Amino acid sequence: MKRVALLGMPNTGKSTFFNRITGASARVGNWPGMTVELMTAKLLIGSSMVEFIDLPGIYDLPGLSEDEKVVERFLETMPLDLLIVVVNTTQIERQLGLLLQLRQLQLPTLVVLNMADEAQQFGVKVDIERLSKSLGMSMVSISAKYGQGYPAFYQEIQKLLADSTASTVQGLPHFLSHEELAPQVDALIKQSVEVPLQLSPTLTHKLDRIFLHHWLGLPIFFFIMYLLFQGIFLLGTPLQDGMEWILTAFKETYLAPLLMDLPKPLQGLLLDGIYDGVGTVATFIPMILLFFLFMTVVEDSGYLSRAAFLMDVLMSKMGLDGRSFVMILMGFGCNVPALMGTRVMQSRRLRLLSMLVIPFALCSARLQVFLFFIATLFKPEQAPLVLLSLYIASFAAAFGTAYLFKGRFANSEPFILEIPPYRLPTLRHMFLRSWLELQHFIGRASNFIVVGVILVWVLTHFPPAADPASAETLAGRLGHFLAPIFEPIGIGAQLVIALMFGFVAKEIVVGALAVIYGLDNSHLTQAIAQQVDWIQAYSFMLFTLLYSPCLSTVATIRQESQNLRFTIFSLLWSFGLAWVVCFIFYQSARWLVR
Amino acid sequence: MSSTSLAQLKPGQIGIITNLDIEEGLYRRLLATGVRIGKPIEMLRSIFSHGPLHVRIGMTEIMLRRTEAQNIKVTITS
Structure with a gap:
């Protein structure tokens, strides 16, 4: 059986994507040597059974948080045929860092650019062919929520799995920091991504003016x-x-x-x-x-x-x-x-x-x-x-x-939280x-x-x-x-x-x-x-x-x-x-x- | 162009980050959300006068507490 792991930052729609491709067949599974339970599902892709594992969302490698350590331990110990990295297209400029860190693992990787629909609304345009070539990774664009782009995804994953052999990472590499990777990220963005300079006051900002009003909010x-x-x-x-x-x-x-x-x-x-x-x-x-x-x-x-x-x-x-x-x-x-x-x-x-x-x-x-x-x-x-x-x-x-x-x-843990744009939940999801x-x-x-x-x-x-x-x-x-x-x-x-x-x-x-x-x-x-x-x-x-x-x-x-x-x-x-x-x-x- | 901390920005003001004087763990998390030296950061709002701040960096919006924002130095551009 082939093994595929799903990775990505929090808020990329990774779990929605996982649920979409695995339907209701996902199960919580215990993994030897892992302290946590991970969602897994077995699917027939092409002619082979493939096991999908949904890893916790992470920001950075090497990890400091518990979730990041789980991911590291997993990558270190489990032989993988393919790594799927889910990327939030609307925030691609800051998600490339993690992608470049994962590239250091030298595992076969498929990049899934998610939230294609939202990216379009925001005017973010990605030259997929060019970016894919620069990164040396296969890449597809989908909307996990609206179910767009899946045929291309299945085609790509079949192709990648057809001639794959499971391999384990030989010791984790010394991961470059986001800062060290910044020039590379900037170059990639300049070359193949079009981001609008100034966000027009979109609906999100109008809604936030009401919902986050300093005394009406609560x-x-x-x-x-x-x-x-x-x-x-x-x-x-x-x-x-x-x-x-x-x-x-x-x-x-x-x-x-x-x-x-x-x-x-x-x-x-x-x-x-x-x-x-x-x-x-x-x-x-x-x-x-x-x-x-x-x-x-x-x-x-x-x-x-x-x-x-x-x-x-x-x-x-x-x-x-x-x-x-x-x-x-x-x-x-x-x-x-x-x-x-x-x-x-x-x-x-x-x-x-x-x-x-x-x-x-x-x-x-x-x-x-x-x-x-x-x-x-x-x-x-x-x-x-x-x-x-x-x-x-x-x-x-x-x-x-x-x-x-x-x-x-008593603790002094700093607190930062991402505020995602408002989204319309779909009935299906x-x-x-x-x-x-x-x-x-x-x-x-x-x-x-x-x-x-x-x-x-x-x-x-x-x-x-x-x-x-x-x-x-x-x-x-x-x-x-x-x-x-x-x-x-x-x-x-x-x-x-x-x-x-x-x-x-x-x-x-x-x-x-x-x-x-x-x-x-x-x-x-x-x-x-x-x-x-x-x-x-x-x-x-x-x-x-x-x-x-x-x-x-x-x-x-x-x-x-x-x-x-x-x-x-x-x-x-x-x-x-x-x-x-x-x-x-x-x-x-x-x-x-x- | 004047130098100040992120916590001092008024809603709508944009500053260029000049210094991040914060502990390692938070520093890395901020980097992962796109906050780094040389990037413009816009103040959107704060909740109450002492509450957390809502800022935008690139396409990403984050909230953070005033204590942390005080250690992020910026120069105001607008």
């Missing part, structure tokens, strides 16, 4: 976030109801009669355990999909970098920087990739402080728990505001934690990204959920003599045992069981509730609405938000920090904070409402 940002949540609810609720209706109908019309003949306990496990548990989680798929669709727009449009820019003043007061803010926003999808994203930070203290606050980001798994409770206990017109309050609590916990501990993790994210969500959920749901079912149905989920069952006894801790914060025995499973993965919580109560989604809603009031529910949600995110997150913190003490500290801190916040909320709300 209110606009929060308003956009508010609209996002409104949109998710407005579009998501009917879809969720429809999904629920379909699942219940399927159970009653087909599944129940089909399983009639099975022994009662097995029937219970299959229908009330696995089907209801998994089904309840499945109803949240439309909401999660919508969330990622909207987040993709925010990210792809280039607005996210601007949000980091706006928030840096605030973040720097807490010992963090704008990047930490972007990571927290990323954590709203899933905490795990956000934690891995802190690798771009060079200061260890800044990295640890960011890792301490990221788990407070309200991830999509927790979102699903909140959507369930909010729909159950609050009026539709209150729903978006309640959710917004939880997002604010999420930020408050993250910022408060950073503020408290900034002294211990929006759906592809959201689809991949949703797959990850379902993958993570299904890893735990079936096992989790069966465990909950066992705990709530044994010993068999006891009434399901009553005080005499295993779950009931556990709940009773933990009651002194959870009673003061208004969380009853049944919800405590759900919380215990939530420690493994928040995806299980709602499914576990369905099993604990032995009801399907629609009946579960009614039962909880009767037994739990809004103060208890809000306290439960706060606890779910703040206490340890999930086992995967804990494992990631351990792996990324390489420090067990820090991992334990992070766990204890989030548990402690969760309890104290819930105690204050619950007791004062009870006192006020009384």
